Amino acid sequence: MKTFATTIGFFALAVSAVPSTYRRPGLVQSNQLRRDLTRSALLEHAKKLQEFAEVTPEITRVAGSRGHNLTVDYIYDTLVKTGYYDVELQPFTYVFSEGNVTISAAGTSYESQYFQYAPGGTVEAPLISVSNFGCDAADFPTTVSGNIALVSRGTCEFGLKVALAGAAGAKGIIIYNNVLGPVGGGTLGPDERPEGKYIPAGSLSQEDALSLISKLNNGTSITANLDVDALIETRYTNNVIATSKCGDQSNIVFSGGHTDSVQAGPGINDDGSGSMGILEIALQLTKFTVNNAVRFGFWSAEEFGLLGSEHYITTAPAEELAKISLYLNFDMIASPNFGYFIYDGDGSAFNTTGPAGSDHIEHLFEDYLASVGIKTAPTEFDGRSDYGPFLEVNIPSGGLFTGAEGLKTPEEAIWWGGEAGVAYDVNYHAPGDDITNLNMGAWIQNTKAAAHAIATYAVSTEGIPKRTGQQKRGVKSDKPKARCGEDIPIAVM
Ligand SMILES: [Zn+2]
Incomplete structure (x- = not known):
């Protein structure tokens, strides 16, 4: 930025010191x-x-x-x-969210990603496998109450699964991938849902989840620790809009x-x-x-x-x-x-x-x-x-x-x-x-x-249909034309 200012200074000096030639921009x-x-x-x-x-x-x-x-x-x-350009900053508020998740079960720590807008909290409780995709209240067994629901990704959005788990009384939810590899994070969406309240949530890879599920299916009880560290707050930010x-x-x-x-x-x-x-x-x-x-x-x-x-x-x-x-x-x-x-x-x-x-x-x-x-x-x-x-x-x-x-x-x-x-x-x-x-x-x-x-x-925008409500094209702006279209002096030294 400093370099730019210096260039402008030299440019102005050059223009005032010698007769300028002019270039009409094409x-x-x-x-x-x-x-x-x-x-x-x-x-x-x-x-x-x-x-x-x-x-x-x-x-x-x-x-x-x-x-x-x-x-x-x-x-x-x-x-x-x-x-x-006419340049403007367009401010708006939004709900910022970031967090970290750690999951461990039966003495093993697992890689996990945070879901935006999941609340923070620490839960230590038995894992309960949820059938289907957890997109329907009936998918959640009564045993999920007070425990951690283990649900597959797919069919409906993450936010619905988390809200339904909350409504079923789960204290936490782990969503695992429905294909190989980690989920890679995701968002629950900032808005509250009528289905239920969000609860602490984290992700697991399909591989990790399937090994846990096979143990659960053998009748082994697994206690998991889900620790969600979350920051959720209203912030503001800006778009930048520039128009010639x-x-x-x-x-x-x-x-x-x-x-x-x-x-x-x-x-x-x-x-x-x-x-x-x-x-x-x-x-x-x-x-x-x-x-x-x-x-x-x-x-x-x-x-x-x-x-x-x-x-x-x-x-x-x-x-x-x-x-x-x-x-x-x-x-x-x-x-x-x-x-x-x-x-x-x-x-x-x-x-x-x-x-x-x-x-x-x-x-x-x-x-x-x-x-x-x-x-x-x-x-x-x-x-x-x-x-x-x-x-x-x-x-x-x-x-x-x-x-x-x-x-x-x-x-x-x-x-x-x-x-x-x-x-x-x-x-x-x-x-x-x-x-x-x-x-x-x-x-x-x-x-x-x-x-x-x-x-x-x-x-020319020929070939693009005129939009409903669009004025006749070629209507002159009421703004005075500035710079663009005027002669631009060229430094000659
Ligand atoms: Zn992008």
């Missing part, structure tokens, strides 16, 4: 915008995020942490300095990514890659003019349940939402064992068709990536990231994704290289999601693809 073009995006610039942003995560010993940028607040400040300050001062303000081309990580790690791929990719595009875009306003949303508390984007959408007046022509989402675009996935907006692969225009966005990404020789595949358009709230209000959406906990198929390994049978990101939601585990090639290619879409739609 209308943005995809190839020009892409040319100015570099791996080294992306890596500089990633280094910042890693530094922010490391200001606390936990090495995290979870919403509400110091590492996250520094991330938000960095984005805000960087965009304000350009003068090109120029361009048609009734035809907004919107892109977004989330600024927070999970508690477990620094989140440099998830979603440092998407948020810093669009930040760098936002910086390079300032060299150009646009026909349509370009907006960037840097969402907070995505990992608590898309809370930032949800807050934005639910609090924006309908006439403001009608001005958004489309939304592009970038969440995890540098996975180490990457795939080149595009959200299936036309529903051709997963049968979940997005609002009309989502197909246009999908095809734009397909065509661009094909043109640079990259094979792509569709990915489920299931609302798992910040485009979910946009779909809810019928805004055409799309985006790119390089994969999370899913496993790369042998066919995909032929297309893209990497290892078949291994997760796209083995560090997903884990401490290893750090600066050493990014795929820079995938990151720059996806950032350029994002820039192509932004530049293309910033010039």
